[in-house]
Amino acid sequence: xxxxxxxxxxxxxxxxxxxxxxxxxxxxxxxxxxxxxxxxxxxxxxxxxxxxxxxxxxxxxxxxxxxxxxxxxxxxx
Numbered sequence: 463x464x465x466x467x468x469x470x471x472x473x474x475x476x477x478x479x480x481x482x483x484x485x486x487x488x489x490x491x492x493x494x495x496x497x498x499x500x501x502x503x504x505x506x507x508x509x510x511x512x513x514x515x516x517x518x519x520x521x522x523x524x525x526x527x528x529x530x531x532x533x534x535x536x537x538x539x
Contacts, residue, residue, distance in 0.1 A: 485513075486509075489509075490505075490506065490509045513527075514526065514527045514528050515527075515528045
């Protein structure tokens, strides 16, 4: 994992990452417990796959982030 800081004063970017971390805490960390670091990473990978590939997001016109990325990539190709 690479730490990437957002630019100071970038409310739009900061708000998006804060919303993601709130969902991560509320939907992944708080309701679960993990037996080991390996168990944590395995379940985190599953959560992130579901979040990015299966879950539709209202802010993306109810598309998954992966589907949105594919469309944007096709437009730029």
